[in-house]
Amino acid sequence: MSQTTGERPAEPAGTEAEHVDVLIIGAGLSGIGAAAQLTRMRPESSYAILEGRTAMGGTWDLFRYPGIRSDSDMFTLGYRFKPWTDDKALADGPSILAYVEETAREYGVDRHIRYDHRVVAAAWDSDSARWTVTATHAGEEVRLTCRLLWSCGGYYDYDHPYDAQLPGLADFEGRVVHPQFWPEDLDYADKRVVVVGSGATAVTLVPALAERAAHVTMLQRSPTYIVSMPRVDKIAGGVRRVLPEKAAYVVNRWKNIGTASGIYALSRRRPDLLRGLIRKGTISALPEGYDVDTHFRPAYDPWDQRLCLVPDGDLFEAISQGRAEVVTDTIDTFTPTGVRLTSGRELEADIVVTATGLQVRFLGGARLLVDGQEVKLPETMAYKAMMLSGVPNFLFTVGYTNASWTLKADLVAEYACRLLDHLDAEGYRAATPRRDPTVGERPIMDFEAGYVLRALVDLPSGGDREPWMLRQNYLHDVRVIRRGELEDGALEFSR
Known part of the structure; x- marks a missing residue:
């Protein structure tokens, strides 16, 4: 750099x-x-x-x-x-x-x-x-x-990132990584990875890791609102083709300011409506029968916490293809080979990523x-x-x-x-x-x-x-x- x-x-x-x-x-x-x-x-x-x-x-x-x-x-x-x-x-x-x-x-x-x-x-x-x-x-x-x-x-x-005091983490014999200090030498190819967290960092990491890892699990205590957004804004591209660069930037900027302001206002006035729209989009992005209400239905209203955006639905795609999964549960304790959940299920892992916040x-x-x-x-x-x-x-x-x-x-x-x-x-x-x-x-x-x-x-x-x-x-x-x-x-x- x-x-x-x-x-x-x-x-x-x-x-x-x-x-x-x-x-x-x-x-x-x-x-x-x-x-x-x-x-x-x-x-x-x-x-x-x-x-x-x-x-x-x-x-x-x-x-x-x-x-x-x-x-x-x-x-x-x-x-x-x-x-x-x-x-x-x-x-x-x-x-x-x-x-x-x-x-x-x-x-x-x-x-x-x-x-x-x-x-x-x-x-x-x-x-x-x-x-x-x-x-x-x-x-x-x-x-x-x-x-x-x-x-x-x-x-x-x-x-100093936030230390969530995950129980038994010291007993885990694999690699433990915090995203804030990602090691350059970390090889996660063909490894089993558990990402602890459900915020913007975890949502970004999971599909990226799933491209090379054997399997990636996003372990969350509670769900987050996740919305797919096009990686490339086609409307913005059209505006740029017909207007000079600076003018197009102003138009596209105000278009997005207006859109974001409108969505936030809707979340404050009609939270149930926006919640339903997000849920509908999530259902359409995941395989039929997927348990959306367990893994993607937060207890809070939209924008009580920040919405997580995923470009072209990459997280949903990784889940649909079986390269990644979301598990909603709490941690009983880490073990030498992974993590045991309160439900009794055990997740095996070679690498644990603690995306637990800042x-x-x-x-x-x-x-x-x-x-x-x-x-x-x-x-x-x-x-x-x-x-x-x-x-x-x-x-x-x-x-x-x-x-x-x-x-x-x-x-x-x-x-x-x-x-x-x-x-x-x-x-x-x-x-x-x-x-x-x-x-x-x-x-x-x-x-x-x-x-x-x-x-x-x-x-x-x-x-x-x-x-x-x-x-x-x-x-x-x-x-x-x-x-x-x-x-x-x-x-x-x-x-």
Whole structure:
């Protein structure tokens, strides 16, 4: 995977720190997009990107498991300002990584990345109106200062995946693999593989492994909604044949935004109807008589958790051909040769893949301080799901749970540039969201995925009204984030 050395290293702690206008944390999909937008909209601003790993790409460089791909269509996962030109609507990981790297080169972002710089603390000083950011690099501490600090590292813990504490796993004598750290030397050809889990990672892995493995079993405790989507969007292809590239991208992007928004709205208003439509599609994709209600009928409503998309129904095809199966049960214990289920059935395995989920680590675990006082995240409230109450000149990018991540990332980037323009035009030094004590608290993420529920106690809260309420609605956010007034009474500006 490609990388660049970036600009000169940050100054070691104890010397005068290098200063930039904007300091971006993370060189993944969000960070590269943020820097590219900054280059487009504010070319006069200086910036640097601190990346804890040794390559750009974030998730799309770290995750190397077989079949890795997007779980959003690429017309919305792609940046608003850079058309996705591939025919694939659901793209593979290497193609997405190449797109991110191409964007970085095109906008000169690659020259601003400092690799192997892991941020450990950031301290705001009101007198100087600056952040001082401390990172570790090559075993030493380095510092930079900035006017605006922007966290683009997402919310996953890239160092430690979730440990589901599977009973007796230590007794298993075969190979145990977590998808987050897929070993390059793993040979699964003609092996019996059990994938524990039923989320997007498991649904992606099973058909990919089934192409070479002797047999693959997806062992799930409970079902997930799984929907087949064409790998190639034929309508989008038709639009591209009659319109110029940029115009076609806009049309296809809005087509998919409208479709996704409509499906989500239907899931909230008529969950039984959408559940029935999904079930009907699943029945038609599987052999006659297949026990759909046991293995593909979740207890929750659609979009209480994220829908899993499978390109051209590849999971259903693998099941239909007998190369893979789904088992819905709970684990009694692992044995030296496989796993014994609560029902008494035993699954033999040579390899066990624990696709049991990720962990959330907000801001990469870095400490935030404002005028010497540590910011305790659970005591803060998220402003428009991109700033924190009481924390000046600080932005974070977190995407939607019910739509493409990049839709929200693009809006945050545009807002950051508008905010900097406003600070300059009015002579302000700082912008700080101020929490109204009458605003009631709500979870920042109204989502029932396990990784979210486990983390809520450590995250900022949301509010019960604007601008503290998280809508999870792109069309709403276009109005309030892209076009809304900056001075709305909740964001305090100071000179």
